[in-house]
Amino acid sequence: MKFEKINTADSETLDLAGLGAGPFNMSLAALLDSQPDVATRFFEKQTAFGWHPGLMLPGAHMQTSCLKDLVTAVQPTSPWSFLSFLVNQGRFYSFLSTEKMVISRTEFVEYLRWVSDSLDSVQFDTEIREVNFSDNHFVLKTNDRVYKARNLCLGTGKMPYVPECATPFLGAHCFHASSLMTRDINLAGKKVAVIGGGQTGAEVFLNSLRGQWGKAAQVQWVSRRASFEPLDESPFTNEYFTPDYVNQFLNLPDHKKETIVSYQKLASDGITPDYLLELYRELYDRTYLHQEDVDWQLLPDRTLTDMSCNESGYYELRLNNALSSNDERVVADVVILCTGFQNNLPQYLEPIRPLLNLDSLDRFQLSSSFKVKWNGPDDRRIYAVNAGLHSHGIAEPQLSLAAWRSATIINDLTGQETFRINRPASLINWQEPMGVAI
Secondary structure: OOOOOOOOOOOOEEOEEEEOOOHHHHHHHHHHOOOOOOOEEEEOOOOOOOOOHHHOOOOOEOOOOOOOOOOOOOOOOOOOOHHHHHHHOOOHHHHHHHOOOOOEHHHHHHHHHHHHHHOOOEEOOOOEEEEEEEOOEEEEEEOOOEEEEOOEEEOOOOEEOOOHHHHHHOOOOEEEHHHHHHOOOOOOOOEEEEEOOOHHHHHHHHHHHOOEOEOOOEEEEEOOOOOOOEOOOOOOHHHHHOHHHHHHHHOOOHHHHHHHHHHOHHHOOOEOHHHHHHHHHHHHHHHHOOOOOOEEEEEOOEEEEEEEEOOOOOEEEEEEEOOOOOEEEEEEOEEEEOOOEEOOOOHHHHHHHHHEOOOOOOOOOEOOOOEEOEOOOOOOOEEEOOOOHHHHOOOOOOHHHHHHHHHHHHHHHHOOOOOOOOOOOOOOOOOOOOOOOO
16 A cells, blocks of 8 residues: 655644554554654543553563563564663663563553653544544544544553443442552451452452551452462463464364363463462461461352342352352452453444444454454555454463564555564464375
8 A cells, every 4th residue: 555645743634543552552653653654643542651550559560571562573673662661761781680571560661651752653632532434534533623544543442341240339349450559449447359360360369468558357359260370371372472373363263263262261361370479478478477367268269140238338249159059158348350351342433333344242353464344445444453352362462462463454554564574483383284184
């Protein structure tokens, strides 16, 4: 595709408009910064960069290598790599001395903020209210003006998932963990129930136990999983997070994809082994060495089935114990839902919803280059990031392949190999064995 050279300061027409400026669209913006002939702008409703600020818990770390940043996998010489950030901030040599490749969430957010503040194409304090399609262009209505774009990339993120039985009780004492660190909460003397057995659940449980928000009287951690299970970050499992595997996964029938994503869950949604060890040691010390007056319970293999609020103001949680098949009851003053996130169709797409070819679950149908199937002109494209777990597999919502995905989108957008994304052969043969023909 040949792009016209335009000045976005004087024109309302963009070659690509990014909706949202989280890490995935930021990767796209960072790589497109080296392509001045492609006019882009990325719109973010927040007034400044933030990535799940409510989950910036003490001690929280990333689950992927710092080399899996916004750009390095496809453009290692980019000025927007994590290594460039370290040099720019004067901490390169000190970082090397830490001998770590997995960094704190705090440092990764500092890196993302540095990139977002440096890129002219990222525009904060601009909420996209409505997307229409008219005169062969997408028309974006914001809080203060209108923009036109030839193509879109949707990256406004997922919404917190709240169990249906908990929805009526959302408020000051029952809330999703995504807002935890932005709330003024006091757990002193309270009975706390933490719902959800992933990394966030572990971090909320341990920080509650340590009195991060005041010394609780009791902390109970409830998980549907059979135990508190570790993230599988072994070398061969990490082969799932390669372009070669994603390419193989794309060609599978849909019913196989769903089964595979289910059994690969712990490749992306477990608790880091180091954090599990830290947690277990803490519980050992509290049990045998210095018992304190904070009661705690680990309650795995339980599913939250119902919730109510009694006359005393306590929440009553009904749990089903999969091991014993018994129904159980937990009482809490405060309920913190560490129940993950889900994809919802953004409200701003309602005007063009009839043009979108959604599947039976209202999910985007994505091509191999992350294009949304829609009933519009072929040369007007809608791309989507962090929306293809069902189509591209376990790696799609993760940071591991963010740079590769961005490069794939850019190559499709420009109609040429702007970035080399040839898929190197995996160490694992995902196809037929050598010398076998049937």
